[in-house]
Amino acid sequence: MARLAAHEKIQPHWWVKTFAGLILGLTLSFALVITFAWYGPGGIDAPVKVQFNMWMISPIWLLILSFTYLFKTGLKAVSYLLVANILAYGVFFLLGGRA
Template identity: 40%
Template sequence: MLAKTFAGIVLGLPLSMALVAVAIWIWPHSSESVVIPMMVIFFPLWIGIMAATFLFRSGVRAWAWLAVANLAAFATLFLAKHTMPGL
């Protein structure tokens, strides 16, 4: 139970930051108009990720899946920043 909690806290934070950053970056219109709403969405998203970690069977699975999700989210952010026009 403690491993799942720490997985949600430690890996959920960068995952939610990366997901919000990707959403801001790929927004079709002016990104300045969505920065504040996305910052408001960030905290409930992080809480949702932390709550979702308790659906895994073990702490190891939670750490592994969240690590893979972080890699995928940051790879998507990297590709979006280097292939799409942005800010």
Template identity: 40%
Template sequence: MLAKTFAGVLLGLPLSMALVSLAIWLWPHSESVVIPMLVLFFPVWIGIMAATFLFRSGPRAWAWLAAANAGAFAALFLAKHMLPGL
């Protein structure tokens, strides 16, 4: 139980940052949605932390969240380098 909690807290934070950043970057006319998306950051993080308790074990939670972080940051990197943005 403690491993799932730490996975949600420690890996959920960068995952929610990457997801919100990706949403801001991909949104058309993103200047107008920066503040609402930043407010949305905390519910996304809480949702990720809550979802970690659905995994069978702590190592599975760490593995899936690490893979999700890698995928989200890769998508953000590609979006920033391939698409016009802010």
């Protein structure tokens, strides 16, 4: 059985990965849901989207949180989630000028 080299293994930075998934994952799920809420079908005033938007935050957040443990280091988890947050909020605010 072939073993991975020490530098190729997923490093156990559990605390950093957990906090990255909890904090940055939550903010990323907010950004994804508010972008859909404002610019999706019917806009922000669509009455049936309120409950859908509210209930979609948790599954998206938990999906992001679960995938954070696949990063090799905690620093990579933080940096990639931070970039994803910047991009998601950037898209939200860039679309805001067109609505």
